[in-house]
Amino acid sequence: MINVAIVEDNDTIREGLAALINGTTGYKSVGLFGDCESFLVKLNTLDVNVVLMDIALPGISGIEGVKEAKKIKPDIDILMLTIYEDSEKVFDALCAGACGYLVKKTPPSKLLEAIKEVYEGGSPMSSQIARQVITAFKESKDVKADKQEFELSSREKEVINLLAGGNNYQQIADQLFISVDTVRHHIKNIYKKLHVHTQSEAVAKAIRKKII
Amino acid sequence: MINVAIVEDNDTIREGLAALINGTTGYKSVGLFGDCESFLVKLNTLDVNVVLMDIALPGISGIEGVKEAKKIKPDIDILMLTIYEDSEKVFDALCAGACGYLVKKTPPSKLLEAIKEVYEGGSPMSSQIARQVITAFKESKDVKADKQEFELSSREKEVINLLAGGNNYQQIADQLFISVDTVRHHIKNIYKKLHVHTQSEAVAKAIRKKII
DNA sequence: TAAATAATTACATAATTATGTAATTGATTC
DNA sequence: GAATCAATTACATAATTATGTAATTATTTA
Numbered sequence: 001m002i003n004v005a006i007v008e009d010n011d012t013i014r015e016g017l018a019a020l021i022n023g024t025t026g027y028k029s030v031g032l033f034g035d036c037e038s039f040l041v042k043l044n045t046l047d048v049n050v051v052l053m054d055i056a057l058p059g060i061s062g063i064e065g066v067k068e069a070k071k072i073k074p075d076i077d078i079l080m081l082t083i084y085e086d087s088e089k090v091f092d093a094l095c096a097g098a099c100g101y102l103v104k105k106t107p108p109s110k111l112l113e114a115i116k117e118v119y120e121g122g123s124p125m126s127s128q129i130a131r132q133v134i135t136a137f138k139e140s141k142d143v144k145a146d147k148q149e150f151e152l153s154s155r156e157k158e159v160i161n162l163l164a165g166g167n168n169y170q171q172i173a174d175q176l177f178i179s180v181d182t183v184r185h186h187i188k189n190i191y192k193k194l195h196v197h198t199q200s201e202a203v204a205k206a207i208r209k210k211i212i
Numbered sequence: 213m214i215n216v217a218i219v220e221d222n223d224t225i226r227e228g229l230a231a232l233i234n235g236t237t238g239y240k241s242v243g244l245f246g247d248c249e250s251f252l253v254k255l256n257t258l259d260v261n262v263v264l265m266d267i268a269l270p271g272i273s274g275i276e277g278v279k280e281a282k283k284i285k286p287d288i289d290i291l292m293l294t295i296y297e298d299s300e301k302v303f304d305a306l307c308a309g310a311c312g313y314l315v316k317k318t319p320p321s322k323l324l325e326a327i328k329e330v331y332e333g334g335s336p337m338s339s340q341i342a343r344q345v346i347t348a349f350k351e352s353k354d355v356k357a358d359k360q361e362f363e364l365s366s367r368e369k370e371v372i373n374l375l376a377g378g379n380n381y382q383q384i385a386d387q388l389f390i391s392v393d394t395v396r397h398h399i400k401n402i403y404k405k406l407h408v409h410t411q412s413e414a415v416a417k418a419i420r421k422k423i424i
Numbered sequence: 425t426a427a428a429t430a431a432t433t434a435c436a437t438a439a440t441t442a443t444g445t446a447a448t449t450g451a452t453t454c
Numbered sequence: 455g456a457a458t459c460a461a462t463t464a465c466a467t468a469a470t471t472a473t474g475t476a477a478t479t480a481t482t483t484a
Contacts, residue, residue, distance in 0.1 A: 164415075189460095397431085441470065
């Protein structure tokens with residue numbers, strides 16, 4: 001049995017969805033709300049698996065609603081409802097923590113299937129939105145991909161790591177069981193390789209280039 | 213007209229796909245390959261919009277193949293073919309740059325539709341995989357979300373930014389039109405707020421906490 | 425209006441860093 | 455066996471930083 005809550009300001013649509021859900025074996029409506037605020041205050045005491053939430057709501061928007069709901073119940077699954085497939089809003093909603101979305105004109109059978117998919121750990125979405133998501137995902141990873149442009153030796157990495165940890169030359173020497181002069185030497189080389197002249201710049205560059 | 217290339221080691225499947233594509237108005241097969249290697253060497257001279265690529269290939273795997281193909285033609289759209297919907301492999305393929313995937317038993321009409329979706333900028337995938345992608349995406353963003361635990365004033369941020377850029381106190385003073393003593397003072401406060409005692413540690417913390 | 429806050433300047437000094445030059449050792453490569 | 459390279463140590467010193475104490479000004483908040 002999938003417990004469904006509905007947050008939708010349009011009375012007709014809300015009641016229609018409730019009727020569909022309650023009229024189908026395996027699905028039960030456990031809460032109907034006309035706005036996010038009233039949904040959020042009840043959420044704690046609600047035994048709900050999947051929430052259908054309108055994106056365009058008066059007061060707190062559906063996107064903000066997702067964020068708040070996730071704070072209260074991090075594991076809750078929220079399926080967004082939209083009239084038009086506005087890529088940007090849907091994308092924002094997914095970033096906020098929504099699990100997928102439905103356009104409101106989705107036929108009943110598809111709608112029930114989508115709810116089930118969400119309940120089973122899926123994220124139903126159109127291929128257009130999916131492309132936006134994977135593109136954004138790859139970009140967020142690609143930032144990390146321009147590393148190793150500057151090749152520090154493993155010893156040098158140890159040294160700069162300790163520097164970034166707030167150690168001075170003497171402390172680094174003690175921890176690596178080498179002399180302060182050796183530390184000095186490594187740092188000189190690090191500066192050369194990174195083309196910098198201060199600790200701070202070296203550390204900044206090393207972190208940003210993902211060397212450390 | 214959508215130009216399609218096929219990389220698939222099974223002769224029957226490859227020829228079958230080619231027949232389907234060439235037999236459909238608006239689609240044309242522009243290359244059939246039994247392995248990635250031969251596909252990659254031809255890619256430069258190939259006028260292709262969408263590539264169908266088997267994930268499990270002898271030699272260079274389909275996932276590696278995607279990476280290489282993207283290096284040669286970054287804008288190429290690649291649709292993976294899989295027998296089973298092995299979440300991990302499909303996910304890896306998407307990370308490598310694939311645009312979506314098809315299970316091999318997909319009916320012809322759906323297959324042609326998926327190719328068209330990719331051609332039009334979509335990423336057809338199952339809702340299960342979609343969930344994996346948005347989860348991974350959110351995780352990669354959430355790292356950035358633990359910021360502002362330490363509130364630096366905007367002036368202090370300017371100062372630490374310049375520090376991270378390799379400037380010494382005098383240079384910072386000159387750039388901000390303040391005295392060196394003021395710079396000193398700001399840095400003292402930054403150290404207090406970040407609980408550190410060296411430039412390097414301050415810069416490291418500021419970058420990692422996304423303050424700068 | 426008083427209190428709090430951010431930004432500013434000043435002086436002092438011990439500790440630390442940046443940079444140069446030079447040599448030794450062990451491991452790997454040619 | 456010579457050459458290369460990473461890691462190591464050493465000495466020297468001018469420049470820079472870390473830290474303390476103390477005061478002024480302008481803006482915001484209570």
